Amino acid sequence: MTDKISIEDFDLYYGENQALKKIRLNIIPNQVTAFIGPSGCGKSTLLRSMNRMNDMIPGVHTSGRIAIDGKNIYDRETDLVQLRKNVGMVFQQPNPFPISIYDNVAYGPRIHGIKTKKKLDEIVERTLKQANLWDEVKDRLHLSAMGLSGGQQQRLVIARVLAVEPDVILMDEPASALDPISTERLEELVIQLKKDYTIVIVTHNMQQAARVSDKTVFFLNGEIIEVNDTEQLFTHPEDQRTEQYISGQFG
Amino acid sequence: MEQAAKAQGSSCKESLSEQLMKPMRKMLIIEKQGKIITLVCAWVLIVTLFSLLYFITSKGISPFVNNQITLAEFFSFEWGPTASAEQGGPFYGAMAFILGSLAVTLGATVVSAPLGIGAAIFMTEIAPDWGKKILQPVIEMLVGIPSVVYGFIGLTVIVPVIRETAGGLGFGLLAGIIVLSIMILPTIISVGVDAIQAIPRQIREGSYALGATRWQTVSRLVVRAAIPGLMTGVVLGMARAFGEALAVQMVIGNSPNLPASFIEPISTLTSVITLNMGNTVQGTTYNNVLWSMALILLLITMLFIFLIRFITRRREY
Numbered sequence: 001m002t003d004k005i006s007i008e009d010f011d012l013y014y015g016e017n018q019a020l021k022k023i024r025l026n027i028i029p030n031q032v033t034a035f036i037g038p039s040g041c042g043k044s045t046l047l048r049s050m051n052r053m054n055d056m057i058p059g060v061h062t063s064g065r066i067a068i069d070g071k072n073i074y075d076r077e078t079d080l081v082q083l084r085k086n087v088g089m090v091f092q093q094p095n096p097f098p099i100s101i102y103d104n105v106a107y108g109p110r111i112h113g114i115k116t117k118k119k120l121d122e123i124v125e126r127t128l129k130q131a132n133l134w135d136e137v138k139d140r141l142h143l144s145a146m147g148l149s150g151g152q153q154q155r156l157v158i159a160r161v162l163a164v165e166p167d168v169i170l171m172d173e174p175a176s177a178l179d180p181i182s183t184e185r186l187e188e189l190v191i192q193l194k195k196d197y198t199i200v201i202v203t204h205n206m207q208q209a210a211r212v213s214d215k216t217v218f219f220l221n222g223e224i225i226e227v228n229d230t231e232q233l234f235t236h237p238e239d240q241r242t243e244q245y246i247s248g249q250f251g
Numbered sequence: 252m253e254q255a256a257k258a259q260g261s262s263c264k265e266s267l268s269e270q271l272m273k274p275m276r277k278m279l280i281i282e283k284q285g286k287i288i289t290l291v292c293a294w295v296l297i298v299t300l301f302s303l304l305y306f307i308t309s310k311g312i313s314p315f316v317n318n319q320i321t322l323a324e325f326f327s328f329e330w331g332p333t334a335s336a337e338q339g340g341p342f343y344g345a346m347a348f349i350l351g352s353l354a355v356t357l358g359a360t361v362v363s364a365p366l367g368i369g370a371a372i373f374m375t376e377i378a379p380d381w382g383k384k385i386l387q388p389v390i391e392m393l394v395g396i397p398s399v400v401y402g403f404i405g406l407t408v409i410v411p412v413i414r415e416t417a418g419g420l421g422f423g424l425l426a427g428i429i430v431l432s433i434m435i436l437p438t439i440i441s442v443g444v445d446a447i448q449a450i451p452r453q454i455r456e457g458s459y460a461l462g463a464t465r466w467q468t469v470s471r472l473v474v475r476a477a478i479p480g481l482m483t484g485v486v487l488g489m490a491r492a493f494g495e496a497l498a499v500q501m502v503i504g505n506s507p508n509l510p511a512s513f514i515e516p517i518s519t520l521t522s523v524i525t526l527n528m529g530n531t532v533q534g535t536t537y538n539n540v541l542w543s544m545a546l547i548l549l550l551i552t553m554l555f556i557f558l559i560r561f562i563t564r565r566r567e568y
Contacts, residue, residue, distance in 0.1 A: 053460060085462035095453040098476045108461040111471065157457070164461055 004029040004168060004198040005050065010064035012045055012054065019045045021222045023064070027215075029167075032194050034209035034230065035202045037219030038250065043202045046219075047170050050200065051087040052080060068168065085112060088161035090171040094153035096145035096160075101137050104145045104156055108164035123163050131159035132189055151182025155189065162193075169193065171201040175208065187212050206246055210234050218242045304549075311546025314343075314539040325543060330507040332537045343540045345520070347509050349547060351424075352519040354510035355499065356492045358428035359435055364485045366432075367439030368474075371481070374440070375447040376469045386440075393437040402501030405430035410502055419514035422504030427519070430498050435488035442487060446480020447473060482562045490555040494548065496521035520544045 005027040012020040020042045027033050035043035045054065052073060054060045065072040073083055085108075097104050105124045114120060124141070128134040133155045137148070145156055154174055161169055171190070175183040190199060190212045203209050209216050209230065216230045218239075226233060226242045237243040244250060314320050320343050327344030334340025374382030409429050414421030450473050458468040474481070504516020505526060524541050531538040 051460065053456065056456075056459070081462045081464065083462075084460055089460040091453060091456065091460075093453055095451070095457040097454055097457065097472055099472075107458070107463075107471070111461065111463045111467045160457075160461065 002029075003027060005066065005068050005200075006070075007046075007066045008064055010046075010049065010062065010066055012042075012049060012060065012062045014057070015059040019222050020049070023224060025217060025224060025227065027198060027200060029198045030194055030196075031214040032190060032199045032201060032212050033215045033217060034213035035200065035217050035219060036204075036206060036209050036245075037225075038245070039204075041219040042222040043217075043219045044172055045222075047172055047200060047202050048089075050168070050170055051084050051089055052078075053089065055080070085164050086166050087168045087170060088164065088166035090154070090157055090161060090169065090174045092173040092176055094150055094157055094177065096148065096153045096156050098144065098146055100142045101145045101148070101156060102141040105159050105163050108160060112164060124159075127159040127162040128156075130162050130193070131155045132185065132192075133159055149182070151178050151185060154178060154182070154186060158189065158193075166197065168198045168200070171199065173202050173204060176204060183208070206234070218245065220245070307542065307546055307549055310539065310542035311549075312543070314536055314543055317539075319536040319539065325540065328509065332540070341537070343536065345523075345540065345544055345547070347507055348518050348520045348523050348544065351503070351510045351517045352493060352521065352548075352551075354424055354517075355427040355431060355503070355519055356489055358424065359431035359492045360485060360489050362428060362432040363436045363439055363488060367436050367484065367488070368443050368481055370436075370440050371443030371447055371484075372469060372474065374444055376465070376473065390437045390440055393433075394441070398434065398495060398498040399501075401430055401434050402498035405498060405502040413514060417514045420504060420516060421514070422502060422516045423512070423514045424503070424510050424517055425513040426502040426504075427499050427517075428513075430502055431492045431495060434495065434498060435492050438488045438491055439484040442484030443477070443481050446477040446484065449480065450476050479562050483559050486555050486559045486562065490552055493555070494521065494552055496525045500525055520548050524548075 003026040005025075007023050007025040007027075010020060010023040011018065023042075023046060025046075035047060037043050048054045049062065050066060050068075050073075054062075062074060065074055067073070068083075068087065072078075097107060099107075102124055105127055106120045109120060109123050114123070125134065125138075128137065133152060136152060137156075140147075145153065148156060154177075158169075158174075175186050178186060187208065190201065193199060194214075201209075201212065213230045216228065216233045217224055218226045218233065218237075218241075220241055226237060226239045228238070233242065234246060237246060315322055315325070324343060326346050326349075327342070328346045329342040329344040330347060331338070331340045331342040334342055370386070374386050405426055409426050410421035412421075413419070413423075413426055417425070454472065454476065455468055458472050459465075463471075499519055500522035503519060503522050505518050505522055506516040507523075508515055508517045510517045524544055527537070528541055531541065
């Protein structure tokens with residue numbers, strides 16, 4: 001199987017401070033890859049590098065390459081619009097736009113040029129169904145998205161990402177602001193989505209990584225310590241530091 | 252020895268209970284003092300406001316309740332407070348001034364709302380560094396300039412330019428609109444900047460992450476989400492324009508004409524009040540009619556304030 005994303009010798013600096021050191025990692029399509037590690041280990045930074053959201057932070061510079069479908073996204077001529085359309089992102093805090101539920105989902109298709117109402121209606125219904133939210137909101141599509149619960153907002157954000165038809169979905173601690181029941185529904189959704197998408201999820205919650213992911217990557221101080229099949233990594237970690245972290249000795 | 256120890260013991264006990272009680276008592280007194288002081292401040296404000304409202308209202312309605320003039324006469328177009336009885340006078344129709352005030356306010360808003368909102372977007376979204384360093388102090392200075400200076404500049408620069416390019420005397424609606432536009436621009440910009448900056452970063456990030464460009468993010472999302480705040484700035488600017496007297500009076504021409512042309516001298520409620528308040532005798536119909544105009548000013552300004560309340564109440568959209 002060819003890799004969806006391949007990262008080669010990727011370094012990232014915040015000014016003088018090196019946040020990622022010679023990262024090498026391959027991500028397989030239609031799998032869920034979990035990034036775990038203590039705060040400040042670089043897992044979110046690497047995630048945000050994969051759709052170049054770090055570009056907006058002043059003082060960030062990088063070297064090495066991150067290739068998606070064989071194409072280096074740090075090339076000079078990379079079209080950020082196309083990149084972010086193909087690599088969607090779900091953030092830690094649910095960030096619905098302060099407009100209606102319908103307009104939230106239709107926002108992406110609209111900026112990418114879809115105007116006909118029929119087509120937009122179809123996209124909104126399909127993606128809300130994919131995100132397991134349709135039944136809860138179908139009668140109030142034109143009410144503000146701010147009135148939804150945290151878990152519903154996060155599923156709305158996922159529907160919004162699905163609406164621009166990405167290949168890869170990056171999730172930055174998507175459940176950290178949610179209650180246990182919403183978290184469970186979100187995890188079910190992640191597992192459902194992997195048959196059509198490649199998913200990378202950053203999480204602080206090791207049980208969550210164990211429940212949803214196929215592969216787990218353990219980060220420490222800007223480096224990757226261990227990559228393995230999730231079951232293998234949690235039951236027979238190869239590195240001592242991984243074992244210490246997953247058994248709760250630090251972090 | 253024993254006695255001393257006993258005494259020490261008992262004093263120790265006392266001081267513990269004292270320590271527990273004393274600050275408590277002190278604290279309660281301070282709490283009460285703070286509450287009373289702020290309550291007095293609030294009541295002074297409330298009493299002042301309501302006596303002001305009462306004063307203006309009672310004065311403003313007196314020409315009608317004393318049968319000096321009728322409401323229909325007041326809201327008519329004929330103004331001639333010194334016209335003699337043979338001419339059918341005096342006439343106290345203030346409609347031309349009400350329309351004049353509204354025309355100059357609307358005109359200034361039409362000019363400065365798009366300019367101000369555009370500048371606010373530029374300062375926050377397009378060039379935040381540059382905008383903060385240069386435009387912010389400029390705006391603060393513009394707010395600080397007294398209105399008489401704006402009026403003076405209008406009189407010496409704008410009025411002659413209008414006279415030479417458009418004809419007429421130069422005094423009139425156009426000159427008033429230009430001066431007021433400049434005066435209310437900083438209000439619209441600074442309230443607009445606050446409104447745009449209040450839109451959380453996460454919302455912009457969400458938009459960029461969907462592949463939106465900066466301009467798409469600004470025009471479709473940030474501005475849309477900031478509309479209540481932007482409108483608040485515009486209405487505050489309108490209220491300021493509507494109530495401004497000095498600068499307007501210096502350039503408006505002060506003739507009791509209808510605001511039918513941009514370059515003919517007209518009058519506004521404020522300019523009529525400031526010009527005539529000192530020249531009329533207390534208690535006369537003429538003086539009371541000026542109070543009625545003040546009441547109209549107050550009512551319309553209150554309408555603006557309710558408008559702001561209404562807009563900002565619907566924060567979610």
